[in-house]
């Protein structure tokens with residue numbers, strides 16, 4: 001049995017393209033592997049709290065008081081969900097060129113010293129090491145604009161995908177796939193084409209990831225779905 005953790009970060013409960021992509025992924029997966037376990041963490045509707053000075057003190061405390069342990073209870077719960085999962089399905093919009101605040105709050109709650117990473121200056125200039133490994137992250141995005149890839153109109157303005165990629169390393173992610181919708185704010189044919197291409201890309205990814213040993217035959221991919229020409233999937 002493979003365990004999957006689905007995280008929905010859109011603030012929109014209805015009309016959300018990222019939630020729809022995640023629904024399609026989930027339905028396709030469960031049709032192939034009905035006994036697999038999906039945990040849904042809806043941070044769009046129920047955002048985790050921002051970490052605080054007291055939270056940081058509790059996370060770094062050697063001997064925690066009862067109230068400090070209580071302060072970390074949600075973090076413990078969220079980390080347990082990550083620890084359990086082989087595949088993390090992360091459905092998120094781009095807000096102001098980066099991740100929604102709810103998703104940043106989630107990362108701040110789950111990337112935690114002694115729980116998901118260790119810190120040791122004996123390692124030199126890269127003292128942080130993830131404690132988990134072998135996880136796959138499937139990033140499902142939607143953005144209103146388009147062309148964030150290399151050589152494109154909005155090159156250099158995507159702070160969402162690189163941030164998710166970097167932070168998720170500390171959750172034990174070493175395989176990364178990205179399917180995204182573009183042009184949402186234009187609502188034109190380019191958007192429709194991008195949307196259709198994104199939904200069409202779900203099935204092959206599920207096929208690949210849901211194979212018998214759950215290890216993908218696809219290389220890591222960081223892709224947005226473009227409407228133009230025959231390029232279809234544009235690797236970045």
Ligand SMILES: Cc1cc2nc3c(=O)[nH]c(=O)nc-3n(C[C@H](O)[C@H](O)[C@H](O)COP(=O)(O)O)c2cc1C
Pocket residue numbers: 010011012015016017018019092093094095096097098142143144145146184185
């Ligand atoms: C508050 C807010 C900020 C946004 N900022 C951006 C942005 O910086 N760049 C962009 O391409 N689209 C931006 N968008 C558009 C969303 O990424 C787009 O509507 C997406 O489809 C939202 O995801 P959802 O459909 O799952 O709710 C923004 C939308 C909202 C509501």
